[in-house]
Amino acid sequence: xxxxxxxxxxxxxxxxxxxxxxxxxxxxxxxxxxxxxxxxxxxxxxxxxxxxxxxxxxxxxxxxxxxxxxxxxxxxxxxxxxxxxxxxxxxxxxxxxxxxxxxxxx
Amino acid sequence: xxxxxxxxxxxxxxxxxxxxxxxxxxxxxxxxxxxxxxxxxxxxxxxxxxxxxxxxxxxxxxxxxxxxxxxxxxxxxxxxxxxxxxxxxxxxxxxxxxxxxxxxxxxxxxxxxxxxxxxxxxxxxx
Numbered sequence: 709x710x711x712x713x714x715x716x717x718x719x720x721x722x723x724x725x726x727x728x729x730x731x732x733x734x735x736x737x738x739x740x741x742x743x744x745x746x747x748x749x750x751x752x753x754x755x756x757x758x759x760x761x762x763x764x765x766x767x768x769x770x771x772x773x774x775x776x777x778x779x780x781x782x783x784x785x786x787x788x789x790x791x792x793x794x795x796x797x798x799x800x801x802x803x804x805x806x807x808x809x810x811x812x813x814x
Numbered sequence: 815x816x817x818x819x820x821x822x823x824x825x826x827x828x829x830x831x832x833x834x835x836x837x838x839x840x841x842x843x844x845x846x847x848x849x850x851x852x853x854x855x856x857x858x859x860x861x862x863x864x865x866x867x868x869x870x871x872x873x874x875x876x877x878x879x880x881x882x883x884x885x886x887x888x889x890x891x892x893x894x895x896x897x898x899x900x901x902x903x904x905x906x907x908x909x910x911x912x913x914x915x916x917x918x919x920x921x922x923x924x925x926x927x928x929x930x931x932x933x934x935x936x937x938x939x940x
Contacts, residue, residue, distance in 0.1 A: 741917070743926035752910055752930035753861065764928060796861060800917075803863035803876075803924035 710735045710799055712806035720814040727784040729809045731797035736777045741801045744773055744782045747808075748793045757782065758800075787811070816841040818911045818931035826905075826938050832898040836911030836931060837891070843869050844889045849914050849925055852885060852896045854907040855933070862907075863924060866914070867894050874922055901938045908933040 711734040721727055731742065740760035745753035755764040757773035760780055770785040784791055792813050797806040822834035836850070843850060849866040856862070865875035867885045875883045884897040898905060910933045914925035 741923065745927075752912075752933050753927070754930075755926060755928050758926045758928075798861075798926060800914075800924055800926045805861040805863075807860050 710737070710802065710804055712797060712799055712804055714795075714797060714806040714809045716809060717807075718810045718812060720812055721787055722814045723787050723789055725787050727782075727787055727791070727811055729782040729784075729795055729811075731775075731780040731782070731806050733778045733780075733799055737780070737799050738801050740776055741799060742773075742775070742780050743798045743800055744771075745796045745798065746791075746793045747796065753796060756795075784811075816913060816929045818913065818929060820909060820911050820931045820934040822934065822936070824935060824937060826901055826936060827940050828902055828938055829900055832896070832901050832905060832909075832936055832938070834896045834909055834911075834934065834936070835893050836895070837893050838913075839892070841913075842889075843887060843892050843894065845869070847916055849916055850885075850887065850894045851912045851914055851924075851927060853910045853912055853927070853930075855910070856904075856907045864896065864898075864909075866924065868916075874924070903938050906936065906938045908935050 713732045715730045742760045744757040747753040761773045794808045796808045817839045851866040852864040867873045882899045887894040911931045912927035913929040914927045917923040
């Protein structure tokens with residue numbers, strides 16, 4: 709069974725800074741079946757990226773995804789105040805979610 | 815704009831069956847092309863996919879919950895439902911319904927989730 713690891717657990721940054729979040733799988737992820745979600749307190753997750761690098765409808769271009777095989781990255785080029793949240797990766801071949809990375813305000 | 819809304823009891827007694835319904839608006843379950851899923855999130859924790867149903871009624875469940883889960887669909891009401899039997903405190907969670915595009919029907923690919931309900935907290939307690 710694939711295990712997903714996200715790092716760091718918490719990322720403390722200031723608005724305007726670049727955020728780089730990592731998602732690592734214990735086995736190669738088929739066909740780049742990797743998605744990223746953003747979740748704010750009291751809200752449902754919001755799809756950001758699917759297919760490792762395709763932005764979902766309505767997602768700003770400051771969000772980008774990259775990677776293949778076992779190593780994937782979500783990059784937020786310049787953090788806006790509304791971007792401080794928890795981010796989850798998902799390997800959607802078997803629908804396994806990572807433990808999440810919290811991006812909070814430094 | 816597709817919208818999903820969960821409904822059902824917020825409190826369930828241990829050993830009983832948890833029952834939730836998801837009502838879909840802005841799109842038809844019968845149109846096909848999408849799996850309709852249930853996902854839960856334990857308080858302060860990560861996300862766990864429970865299972866999905868296709869408009870035809872075909873289902874696929876998380877193996878860890880399969881023995882206790884039943885998902886059904888009522889296309890006439892544009893709703894799908896979750897039943898989780900023999901609940902314990904460990905089933906206390908926020909339950910979400912969600913839609914995901916079918917990636918392929920050749921092999922099982924659960925898929926990602928593009929629309930979510932707001933979630934409903936279900937507490938298991940006597």
